[in-house]
Ligand SMILES: Nc1nc2c(ncn2[C@@H]2O[C@H](COP(=O)(O)OP(=O)(O)O)[C@@H](O)[C@H]2O)c(=O)[nH]1
């Protein structure tokens with residue numbers, strides 16, 4: 001595992017240790033938490049019009065995490081296809097599958113947040129819902145995080161061989177370069193949907209749409225350490241990408257300035273001691 005602790009703009013020290021189990025987590029409004037025993041891992045998957053991929057992906061995740069105490073939280077982002085019907089049906093086959101459904105489309109970041117708010121484990125793993133991330137990699141990231149030091153808040157996947165169009169790969173390389181140059185987050189692939197992080201650490205971060213691309217910078221800002229591991233990447237076999245290069249660029253410009261501003265306003269006490 002490569003662990004990167006890029007120099008943040010301001011000196012930061014380790015944040016206090018997140019508790020091993022999130023004792024009582026705020027559930028998202030209107031979303032009740034299931035009452036069974038607390039799982040060790042919550043796998044959160046945002047899905048928007050992914051009916052072609054979601055059921056097979058859920059089965060793959062169940063296979064990958066078999067033997068561990070885990071749950072899956074699929075968040076249907078007001079899909080217009082049969083995603084919700086298929087996932088609802090699948091609950092009979094996969095008892096550890098939970099399905100939440102947005103009433104209106106709210107985007108990938110909000111879907112992830114909804115899933116994390118509902119998650120019952122202290123360690124959350126996110127994966128894209130189109131099957132491009134390989135569930136076989138996910139337990140490795142989760143276990144590395146679990147075994148890591150207390151202030152290690154996230155292990156991000158870095159796609160070794162991107163299976164996307166040349167245009168998307170070029171745009172992504174450019175975007176990652178600019179982001180790393182401006183934010184100094186040490187990440188080469190923040191767009192990789194496969195990440196493992198501590199639920200409490202995520203919930204400490206300021207939320208905004210598209211935050212999922214800035215988790216390394218924001219975790220470092222909060223005083224945490226982050227790590228990365230190489231992961232597999234697969235072709236999108238069904239459905240269509242929900243992003244265009246232009247749309248991504250437009251959002252990225254204002255987001256970059258926003259995160260730079262957040263970094264300039266970071267002050268960290270280096271932990272708080274009770275006396
Ligand atoms: N872009 C986008 N993705 C969403 C939305 N809601 C959920 N998602 C999910 O976010 C993940 C990433 O989207 P995807 O189209 O695969 O992005 P790409 O791999 O960069 O082309 C997929 O699982 C989507 O289904 C949304 O409103 N917009």
Ligand SMILES: [Mg+2]
Nearest residue numbers: 128130132236
């Ligand atoms: Mg994709």
